[in-house]
């Protein structure tokens with residue numbers, strides 16, 4: 001069974017596939033582990049570079065004594081720089097700057113490295129010479145996917161092949177040919193539910209990332225390039241981050257501003273139910289579209305994903321039998 005994971009950048013496709021490997025006992029090979037170490041250490045660099053950019057856009061200046069540190073940080077390349085004592089001195093000085101802390105606390109939705117604070121809280125462990133990343137570190141590491149990666153995982157004696165594609169704009173241009181080349185049994189469409197008001201990073205439209213995500217979802221369900229029988233599963237993912245934002249009065253206010261007709265409260269379930277309706281309303285029921293099921297997910301939470309995946313897998317197996325007339 002080939003399953004295609006789609007969704008705009010940062011919505012959790014790669015994290016989900018990592019979870020599938022963790023849940024089904026696939027071991028990370030030494031090369032993969034080395035790569036994760038590089039990615040995680042690079043996340044400190046790109047995460048802080050990103051915070052400095054956000055500060056600039058918001059017109060907030062860091063302390064004058066950090067001017068030189070900012071210059072140094074600019075020259076670091078996330079994929080190549082070692083986190084040696086010189087670099088750590090620069091990073092630590094910037095990290096404790098009040099403006100950096102303010103952005104981390106007040107504008108978490110603007111950060112492209114979602115788990116920057118988690119990594120900082122684990123800095124001593126992660127910078128040790130004999131550091132080996134835990135599953136949690138691996139799940140929280142952020143690296144944009146380029147192209148398509150396929151992972152074949154044996155689940156209860158059946159092979160499932162997960163196709164994880166890049167979701168940033170230049171990557172999306174490749175989706176059509178991937179769809180045409182392969183015979184997918186199902187598509188999982190991911191949405192970062194917490195990103196309802198996040199600006200589109202590619203500045204393609206004035207709309208938020210979530211509006212673009214819905215537009216793309218609507219194109220997929222009505223494009224005609226997907227066999228009408230292929231089930232589409234919508235994951236309203238990052239529901240833990242969505243809950244945090246709804247609990248925060250500023251986050252809730254912004255939700256109401258983004259969706260003026262929302263009549264519910266500052267509640268995770270009500271908010272997600274609204275988003276589910278909003279996304280699925282693009283499906284034209286008249287046209288006998290692909291069956292669409294919706295799940296609220298947290299791709300970091302292994303236990304809850306075991307349950308979600310079991311439901312998805314059973315539905316897919318049933319659908320396959322139905323399509324063969326054996327259901």
Ligand SMILES: Nc1nc2c(ncn2[C@@H]2O[C@H](COP(=O)(O)OP(=O)(O)OP(=O)(O)O)[C@@H](O)[C@H]2O)c(=O)[nH]1
Nearest residue numbers: 009010011012013014015139140145167238298299
């Ligand atoms: N808290 C939380 N973080 C999540 C969740 N899902 C993904 N993330 C984090 O969000 C970031 C982006 O996730 P990825 O899986 O890399 O996103 P992607 O869809 O593969 O993005 P592209 O490869 O750019 O298309 C990572 O740092 C993940 O750890 C979730 O449900 N909850």
Ligand SMILES: [Mg+2]
Nearest residue numbers: 013014144145
């Ligand atoms: Mg990815």
